[in-house]
Amino acid sequence: MDVTPTWPQIPRHTAARPAGHVDLEYGHGKLILAPMVRCGTLPMRMLALSEGADIVFSPETIDRRLARSKRVLNVVANTTDFVDLDDGSINLRLHAEEKSKLVVQIGSSDPENAVKAALAVADDCSGIDLNCGCPKKFSIVSAMGAALLSQPDRLCGILTALVENVPLPITAKIRMLETPEKTIELVQRIEKTGVSAITLHCRLRSERPQDPGHWDIFERVAQSIKIPLIANGDIYSMEDVERLKKIAPSVSSFMLARAPESNFSIFNPLIQKTPSEAIIAYAKAAVTYDMVFHNCKYVLMQMWPASQKKTNRRSKKGKPQNIGVVKSQDEDGTDDSVVAPVLPPILSLARTKSYQELCEVVPGLREVLDKCEAERLERSERLGREDLIRKDVVAELGPDCPYLPNEDIMHRVKRNSDGQVTGKEEVDGEADVARKKLRESVEDDK
Structure with missing residues (x-):
């Protein structure tokens, strides 16, 4: 399908929802597991949910791979697998218990392929997200990910097609542009496509994880739109979440990546695992x-x-001991079991x-x-x-x-x-x- 600037800025309609369907809610301080290649697969998502994550995103899956997949109920592994018909590989593995809080992220440069991919998984998730922020070479050369930031007509065309044809809430994950003004202009245009929320990563396309994020952009962008803005970038702890709430009170929810990658129990408000x-x-x-x-x-x-x-702990010979357990003691030296x-x-x-x-x-x-x-x-x-x-x-x-x-x-x-x-x-x-x-x-x- 040829993508041109003639795509409408406001969708003609939103895809009808099944009777009794309730859309996933992205506001009200949700804690969200970010889409992470390798790390954001099924085990991490299930553990994050068990520790209190409100929403979990799948790793990015390319639209063409999902569109050519066969949905297989894997009764051996108790999962739902999307098996590639070309090579038999598993493109995506999901579990029924995560469905109500799962958002599947897709990578796409074409409205038609994006819709096909989204419809392929629509019965097994509660939301679809378009990756508009990945700066990796594979995405850029394929006109996906962060490449869409410089092609707003294509980006909005894909989102409009998803909103009009997929019976689930649609979201977009983007990076900030060179100036706050350009970022605001883009998110306002994205909002008009009918998406349910926008995730903003507070780094430029040229910046990498070791570069400090720009938290100062969140509040201005959040105030410029009426749909939820999800903040992403440099959130390593619940203390960071609370600090960001004070800096950007208009931000709706918070997406965490590297923190749960190190310890998924960060989502637990009461006690975290060692x-x-x-x-x-x-x-x-x-x-x-x-x-x-x-x-x-x-x-x-x-x-x-x-x-x-x-x-x-080391043995007398200075070599690491076999893995075991160490008992902790109270201040008085007694064993607390x-x-x-x-x-x-x-x-x-x-x-x-x-x-x-x-x-x-x-x-x-x-x-x-x-x-x-x-x-x-x-x-x-x-x-x-x-x-x-x-x-x-x-x-x-x-x-x-x-x-x-x-x-x-x-x-x-x-x-x-x-x-x-x-x-x-x-x-x-x-x-x-x-x-x-x-x-x-x-x-x-x-």
Whole structure:
């Protein structure tokens, strides 16, 4: 579809909602998990919700990948998977328990593709967000993400199409422009498309996470529109949230990224987990929700205490002890019966190559892994091979996600240090058979 400046600034209509439907509410001080590549997958979202997050965003998924996906109820992993019909990879994995608070973020440069992608997941989430702020090269060269900031006609055209055709609240996540005036002009134009809220990241397209955010822009922008403005950027604690409320009282809600990436329990207003407790909980959730190991390991590397090597207990020989627990004491020296896990140096995690090896690093993980494997094996045997799904390339979860029905051989993509594909491991040649079965099942559903 050709995108031109002739797209209307005010939508002709808003897509009808089902009877009894109540739109997701973005105002009133909501605490929101940001869309994060790798980190914002199902385990992190479920943990954030369990700790009190009001809304969770999925990682960005490209519109074309979602549009060509088959929705599969994965009774082995108890998830809803969007399986790519081209290569069998899982583009997005969702869970029924997160639906009422889940927003799926899509990357798009075309109204028609955006609508197709949004409709593909509309029954499994409560909102759709358009990524208009990612500054990474992949998004820019594809006219997505932050590239849309310099193409407001295209940006507003996509949002208008989503508002008019998707029966869910639509939002946009943007970055600030060169001046507050330009930013205000853009958000006011976006507001006229009929979106339900706008998230503003307080950095320029050229700025990176290590650059300080510009909190001073939030209040002016929030006052310039009538829909909720969600503040994002440099919010690392609940103290930051309270401080930002005073600086920008017109801001409606707050989106957190790097803080929950380090410890998802930041959403808990009463008590937060120690780094060790958060790491253990995430590892168990990754197994429970069938997260591919290399993705789980990546997240754990972000969560691992950077100073662990200095603070870790050591044996008489000066070597790190095996992971265990340390009892805390009251001021009078008496044991208060509270135990806290002790983690080994991060190098111990870096050396792991599988969940089996991770069990030697994370306490209590083996029991969870054994239980999940037994349950999934039993379900898989009941299903037989008729629901076989083969994954050949890395998508949201990667190529080696276990526990799919009777999946005994997995294809693995080899990549160099820059992430470029260099080849594949030799396999048994069943991939084409799996793809054929998948496509045949789609034809049968039509």
